[in-house]
Amino acid sequence: MNGEIDKTDQIIELIREANRIAIMPSKVAGIDSFAAGIGMYHILKEEDKGVNVIYPGKPPEEYGLVEGVDIISDPGQRELLVSVDYSGTDASKVNYSTDNDILHFSIGPVGRDFDLSKVRAEIRGLDYDLIITIGAQLPDDLGRAFQDVGGYGKSDVLNIDNTDRNQRFGNINVVNSATDSLSLLVLNLSVKWGLRVTTPAAESLLKGISKRKGI
Numbered sequence: 001m002n003g004e005i006d007k008t009d010q011i012i013e014l015i016r017e018a019n020r021i022a023i024m025p026s027k028v029a030g031i032d033s034f035a036a037g038i039g040m041y042h043i044l045k046e047e048d049k050g051v052n053v054i055y056p057g058k059p060p061e062e063y064g065l066v067e068g069v070d071i072i073s074d075p076g077q078r079e080l081l082v083s084v085d086y087s088g089t090d091a092s093k094v095n096y097s098t099d100n101d102i103l104h105f106s107i108g109p110v111g112r113d114f115d116l117s118k119v120r121a122e123i124r125g126l127d128y129d130l131i132i133t134i135g136a137q138l139p140d141d142l143g144r145a146f147q148d149v150g151g152y153g154k155s156d157v158l159n160i161d162n163t164d165r166n167q168r169f170g171n172i173n174v175v176n177s178a179t180d181s182l183s184l185l186v187l188n189l190s191v192k193w194g195l196r197v198t199t200p201a202a203e204s205l206l207k208g209i210s211k212r213k214g215i
Contacts, residue, residue: 007172010053012193014172016157018130020050022075022149023144029182035208036134036160036182041069042188042201052126054145062211068200075126075148086110087117132158135182138167160185161186183208 015021021044025037037053044051053071089110096105117135131151136159139146151157159170162185166175179185183205197205 008192011158011172011174014130014158015044015047015049015193015195018049018128018156020126020128021130021132022052022054022126022128022150022155023118024131024133024136024151026133026135026137026141027055027057030139031062031211032182033135033206034060034063035204036186038063038066038192039197039201039205039208040067040132040134040168040186042198043195044202046196046198046201048155052140054149056143057147068186071185072126075145080121080123081122082119084120089114097115128155130158131155132160133170134160134186135160135162137163137165139169154177155186160189181209 004155022045023037023040025033027033032140034055037055038187041051051070053069053073054075056073059066059071069184084107086107091107093109094107096103096104098104128149131146131149132148133142133151136142136146141152149155157170157172159168159173160167160182160183161173161175162177162179164175164184165179166173168175173203174185174189176185178213179188187197187202187205187209190201
């Protein structure tokens with residue numbers, strides 16, 4: 001697009017192989033970007049992908065009610081998982097209590113020589129195979145959220161934008177300044193990539209297109 005090498009086949013393969021996808025509309029690009037992101041969410045859900053929209057703060061008021069969309073405002077939040085392998089013991093009871101924000105739990109009975117290496121703790125977060133940014137000229141437009149979801153080398157990044165000021169920060173960059181609406185660009189690209197534009201997706205994209213044109 002606009003002189004860039006067409007990477008349609010590569011993008012189709014990237015989407016096909018991704019199980020977890022984060023869609024990141026830029027707040028800087030306003031409602032058009034948000035509507036495009038919601039539209040893309042519905043399109044990828046139709047492909048049975050695990051999808052989240054990453055959008056810090058409140059959605060644009062002019063968009064209206066957002067229903068049936070998994071929006072995460074703080075992707076920096078993580079979950080602590082503690083696992084205990086008590087196989088080979090007589091343990092049959094689990095008890096827990098909290099005291100001054102400290103969680104205590106016990107499993108028993110176990111022998112005095114129980115192997116403590118079987119007790120493990122890990123931090124789990126939002127791990128994505130693919131990040132799709134929409135309307136961001138550079139990563140800073142997305143704030144810390146871009147780093148929190150693995151945007152700096154941990155995940156593939158598909159960067160979609162409609163301005164030549166875009167810094168091409170993605171693994172794949174689709175930048176078309178000839179299309180004045182991000183929602184229209186996402187619509188055209190989805191058809192080109194062989195993705196099904198569902199009714200909820202079309203409604204959101206139409207909302208972005210109309211708002212962009214001031215209708």
